[in-house]
Amino acid sequence: SEKEYTEFKGEQYFKDDYTNVTPTILGKIGENLHNVPSHPLCLLKERIHACLEGFTHYDSFSPVVKVRDNFDRLLIEPDHPGRSKSDSFFFNRQHMLRTHTTTHELDVYEHRNIDKFTITADVYRRDEIDSSHYPVFHQMECVHLLDRSEIAKNAAHATHHPSKTPAGLVVSDPTSELSKLSESNPIQSEHSIEEVEIVAYQLKATLNHILYQLFAESAGSGDSTLEIRWIEAFFPFTSPSWEVEIFYQGAWLEVLGCGILKQKILDQAGRSNSMGWACGLGLERLAMVLHKIPDIRLFWSKDARFLDQFQASDKTLAIFRPFSKFPPCTRDIAFWCSSLEFEANDLFDLVRDIAGDFVESVSLIDSFVHPKSGRKSMCYRIVYRSMDRYVFPTKRHRSFILPRYSFNIISK
Numbered sequence: 001s002e003k004e005y006t007e008f009k010g011e012q013y014f015k016d017d018y019t020n021v022t023p024t025i026l027g028k029i030g031e032n033l034h035n036v037p038s039h040p041l042c043l044l045k046e047r048i049h050a051c052l053e054g055f056t057h058y059d060s061f062s063p064v065v066k067v068r069d070n071f072d073r074l075l076i077e078p079d080h081p082g083r084s085k086s087d088s089f090f091f092n093r094q095h096m097l098r099t100h101t102t103t104h105e106l107d108v109y110e111h112r113n114i115d116k117f118t119i120t121a122d123v124y125r126r127d128e129i130d131s132s133h134y135p136v137f138h139q140m141e142c143v144h145l146l147d148r149s150e151i152a153k154n155a156a157h158a159t160h161h162p163s164k165t166p167a168g169l170v171v172s173d174p175t176s177e178l179s180k181l182s183e184s185n186p187i188q189s190e191h192s193i194e195e196v197e198i199v200a201y202q203l204k205a206t207l208n209h210i211l212y213q214l215f216a217e218s219a220g221s222g223d224s225t226l227e228i229r230w231i232e233a234f235f236p237f238t239s240p241s242w243e244v245e246i247f248y249q250g251a252w253l254e255v256l257g258c259g260i261l262k263q264k265i266l267d268q269a270g271r272s273n274s275m276g277w278a279c280g281l282g283l284e285r286l287a288m289v290l291h292k293i294p295d296i297r298l299f300w301s302k303d304a305r306f307l308d309q310f311q312a313s314d315k316t317l318a319i320f321r322p323f324s325k326f327p328p329c330t331r332d333i334a335f336w337c338s339s340l341e342f343e344a345n346d347l348f349d350l351v352r353d354i355a356g357d358f359v360e361s362v363s364l365i366d367s368f369v370h371p372k373s374g375r376k377s378m379c380y381r382i383v384y385r386s387m388d389r390y391v392f393p394t395k396r397h398r399s400f401i402l403p404r405y406s407f408n409i410i411s412k
């Protein structure tokens with residue numbers, strides 16, 4: 001019979017109406033790809049660390065956090081979509097898998113006397129299935145707190161240098177003038193415009209520097225430009241807030257969110273003498289752009305043909321060489337929904353549970369409500385493809401192997 005609690009690392013989490021963690025998702029915990037030597041995510045972590053002087057780096061916080069610390073204490077509204085069962089993984093109403101590294105800023109504020117730090121960790125979200133989404137991914141939080149009395153002294157010298165951009169990096173920043181901040185992206189009432197100018201300048205200069213450094217290492221790839229843009233954003237725990245997007249594979253890809261930390265959060269965590277900025281970098285997205293890795297599932301591959309392409313000793317960033325010979329295989333699936341409130345993320349988790357990393361994408365291609373019965377029907381297209389599996393021919397299939405061509409036959 002089903003247990004009435006989920007056991008994880010010796011703790012028991014009693015199930016309730018919020019419980020939705022699956023064995024598949026729990027099985028991913030502990031892989032800690034960001035700490036695996038020579039894994040591209042670990043190498044990226046180390047490259048970013050090298051850009052940040054004087055920062056303390058954390059990378060082993062537990063992924064199980066209090067719902068309160070993931071949301072409430074970061075001033076995330078009660079009706080924020082991330083709080084719903086359809087978007088996040090819950091053990092129960094009190095405990096969940098962290099959805100972002102921002103939650104651990106609180107640990108550092110309260111328990112460590114540190115002003116400049118990074119936190120790298122695996123984070124968990126229920127989402128669609130395609131080449132840039134996976135229910136587990138990795139973020140690096142960077143935080144810099146400044147002494148408010150020091151900032152005030154410097155305030156008189158606040159200037160807006162256009163950030164120096166190296167050839168090959170195209171940075172567009174229409175948000176660079178604070179006067180242009182919209183009402184939806186205001187400075188906080190606790191802060192003066194001069195303070196915000198200084199802190200925001202540091203934030204943008206630091207992040208542009210990191211992106212430039214990372215890109216400079218990939219310059220050897222023959223690709224001559226990297227286009228990034230700053231756009232205004234909204235996060236409950238920062239204001240003003242921004243996002244940086246990189247132009248990749250024909251579209252703008254969000255790689256980080258950032259902003260000036262809400263003073264209320266710092267005050268409540270006993271850091272009222274400080275003011276600061278924070279950002280959360282999406283490591284997979286950045287690594288995909290830097291190494292031209294086409295699919296996020298590859299990071300989970302144990303195949304030497306993937307892992308051996310990345311070495312700590314690499315002077316320039318390796319450009320990923322595809323090795324899977326497998327063609328995609330497409331199947332459409334149509335079904336009637338038992339109610340009109342169908343959650344697509346429930347289907348996506350089900351598909352992941354069954355097909356694992358063979359599933360490349362799931363997309364809605366048709367839906368229909370029967371005019372008489374009112375019942376709803378959906379049709380999804382599932383694309384399967386192995387990123388790395390190499391199937392040795394069985395005896396039965398050996399005869400199909402010609403000297404120059406191999407057929408990818410998986411016997412069922």
Ligand code: PHE
Binds near residue numbers: 099238
């Ligand atoms: N936590 C945010 C996210 O996961 C990113 C972020 C971090 C934004 C820090 C602002 C400051 O999307």
